[in-house]
Amino acid sequence: MRPRFFGTRKDWQLAERFVASRREFLMAGGSLAILPLASQIAPGAVRSRITWASDPFTLGVASGEPSSSGMVLWTRLAIDPVDIGGNPKGPIEVVWELSDDPSMKTILKSGKVLSTEALGHSVHVQVHGLESNRWYWYRFHSGDASSPIGRTRTTPGSEQMVDExxxxxxxxxxxxxxxxxxxxxxxxxxxxxxxxxxxxxxxxxxxxxxxxxxxxxxxxxxxxxxxxxxxxxxxxxxxxxxxxxxxxxxxxxxxxxxxxxxxxxxxxxxxxxxxxxxxxxxxxxxxxxxxxxxxxxxxxxxxxxxxxxxxxxxxxxxxxxxxxxxxxxxxxxxxxxxxxxxxxxxxxxxxxxxxxxxxxxxxxxxxxxxxxxxxxxxxxxxxxxxxxxxxxxxxxxxxxxxxxxxxxxxxxxxxxxxxxxxxxxxxxxxxxxxxxxxxxxxxxxxxxxxxxxxxxxxxxxxxxxxxxxxxxxxxxxxxxxxxxxxxxxxxxxxxxxxxxxxxxxxxxxxxxxxxxxxxxxxxxxxxxxx
Structure with a gap:
């Protein structure tokens, strides 16, 4: 049987106040949404030509949130998957590439993003401007390391009825x-x-x-x-x-x-x-x-x-x-x-x-x-x-x-x-x-x-x-x-x-x-x- 929480109304009001005050603080300047931007303008060198002692792409790659013109591409740098502290300190530059063929011979889109400690060295790339209802392939690079190649796709357009x-x-x-x-x-x-x-x-x-x-x-x-x-x-x-x-x-x-x-x-x-x-x-x-x-x-x-x-x-x-x-x-x-x-x-x-x-x-x-x-x-x-x-x-x-x-x-x-x-x-x-x-x-x-x-x-x-x-x-x-x-x-x-x-x-x-x-x-x- 699941025990129920019988905290007082005051306990829960304090919890709600805690969440509200935390939300206000974050929205005022500590929001996760601005952390990647903050790291881009913060003092200190961005590590772009890093030589990795071991593979930083141990967690692979992923994509999600497909639309008719793009999707989100994801990876997270992790030398040791179960030790978040094992990565080098400071922001690390990550290059992403997207192609219309699995061999990645022709790069249609690419860019640079920062992997920051504030977001666990994760990367979320929002890609736009692609053709609807087709497959694409993508990968990431960081210094001398490259990720596996992932496959992704866009959805059909809003007025398009596909067969299946x-x-x-x-x-x-x-x-x-x-x-x-x-x-x-x-x-x-x-x-x-x-x-x-x-x-x-x-x-x-x-x-x-x-x-x-x-x-x-x-x-x-x-x-x-x-x-x-x-x-x-x-x-x-x-x-x-x-x-x-x-x-x-x-x-x-x-x-x-x-x-x-x-x-x-x-x-x-x-x-x-x-x-x-x-x-x-x-x-x-x-x-x-x-x-x-x-x-x-x-x-x-x-x-x-x-x-x-x-x-x-x-x-x-x-x-x-x-x-x-x-x-x-x-x-x-x-x-x-x-x-x-x-x-x-x-x-x-x-x-x-x-x-x-x-x-x-x-x-x-x-x-x-x-x-x-x-x-x-x-x-x-x-x-x-x-x-x-x-x-x-x-x-x-x-x-x-x-x-x-x-x-x-x-x-x-x-x-x-x-x-x-x-x-x-x-x-x-x-x-x-x-x-x-x-x-x-x-x-x-x-x-x-x-x-x-x-x-x-x-x-x-x-x-x-x-x-x-x-x-x-x-x-x-x-x-x-x-x-x-x-x-x-x-x-x-x-x-x-x-x-x-x-x-x-x-x-x-x-x-x-x-x-x-x-x-x-x-x-x-x-x-x-x-």
């Missing part, structure tokens, strides 16, 4: 729990885009795994988080997936702290002010280690991660944040009955501002398919326990009012063209979504594909012993599986296809890829067909 979009989504990659074998298979598919829906790292101390170990006790400081990202990003299969195609990323809880709800910790004894400072550290490290644009740069303990990305007229992705703005998990968290706080009319999953933005986005969207990339399951899955039926208080089922507002909004739309993509729970699910799960005869308003973990949970299983009861109690569930893997999607103007890709084991290399289930959704018909 192919993408995959993944989540939950606990380093100790297993190998990232799923990524090895993912990069053999023809993909235009990769989505990561959260739990990119895990914050905990080393566990009992004999496979591989976390590098430190539970992470709290900025350097702790930086080094943990270094550990995860040193994985060759993860690096290959980042270099393969542009990514869209959002977090869940473990990028900060398990089961966090806004600035509320699951642990009873946590000082809210220390928790806010820890979140500021976590958010800065997240930005430093992901291919995100300057619009996502954090300000103190706040970071606006929700946004929309268009893929021409075919699809629009709304990437959502279900952690930063939510109210506390009701009824003490865990699996509980649908009563008490779960039914509170003022509870929120997205926060008022993000919810209003999402509803406006859906109303204004002219895309053939609207895609919601988010963390926790929307389908109201219940399991019998004695005479009661229990539901997860951490998922949308524990937030009845906002769940009904979301599904009510989807019902009101002219086209039933919304697909929800979900991570978090280390298992595969295919759900039909209803405005009222007690009135299934009214018909579904959307579909949800929940993807399993890359490695979290260790070796999984194809079928649970309680599967028949699960389907009988929740007839809107059309598939369930708890192996490791990812989900692949093919989207056309008239049809959406989903493929559940799994591997049998992650405790050793070599697991073969299997497709456990395939589903088809026809446009404007939110029903799952196998």
């Amino acid at each position: 979009l192919r993408f995959a989504f993944a989540s939950c990659q606990h380093y100790e729990s297993g190998l990232f074998t799923a990524y090895e298979h993912m990069v053999t598919e023809e993909l235009d885009l990769i989505l990561h829906l959260g739990d990119y790292i895990y914050e905990g101390p080393p566990g009992r795994s004999s496979l591989r170990k976390h590098n430190s006790p539970e992470i709290v400081s900025l350097d702790d988080y930086r080094n943990r990202y270094g550990l995860y990003k040193s994985d060759e299969q993860l690096q290959a997936a980042h270099a393969y195609a542009p990514w869209l990323v959002v977090w869940d809880d473990h990028e900060f702290d398990n089961n966090c709800a806004g600035l509320i910790s699951e642990e009873l004894w946590v000082d809210p002010r220390e928790f806010a400072l820890r979140r500021a550290n976590a958010y800065q490290a997240y930005y430093e280690n992901q291919p995100l644009g300057v619009g996502s740069m954090p300000i103190g303990a706040d970071m606006k991660l929700y946004r929309d990305i268009a893929y021409g007229k075919l699809a629009s992705f709304a990437m959502l944040d279900t952690r930063q703005y939510r109210s506390d998990q009701p009824n003490g968290d865990g699996a509980k009955k649908l009563d008490g706080g779960a039914m509170h009319p003022k509870s929120t999953m997205l926060g008022s501002q993000q919810e209003a933005w999402l509803f406006a986005h859906l109303q204004e969207s002219e895309a053939r398919w609207n895609v919601l990339g988010q963390q926790v399951m929307v389908g109201r899955v219940g399991r019998s326990s004695g005479e009661s039926k229990l539901y997860s208080m951490d998922q949308w089922s524990g937030y009845d009012a906002p769940r009904k507002r979301l599904l009510g909004q989807l019902k009101q739309m002219e086209q039933a063209n919304t697909v929800v993509l979900t991570g978090d729970i280390h298992s595969n699910w295919a759900n039909e979504l209803y405005e009222d799960f007690d009135k299934l005869d009214d018909g579904p308003v959307a579909v949800e594909f929940v993807g399993t973990s890359i490695s979290s949970g260790g070796n999984g299983y194809a079928k649970s012993k309680q599967e028949d009861e699960l389907f009988e109690e929740n007839p809107f569930i059309k598939f369930h599986n708890a192996e490791r893997g990812y989900v692949s999607c093919r989207v056309t103007e008239g049809q959406w296809q989903t493929f559940y890709r799994t591997v049998e084991y992650v405790d050793r290399p070599g697991a073969e890829l299997q497709t456990r289930a395939e589903f088809v959704v026809e446009h404007n018909r939110p029903q799952l067909m196998r």
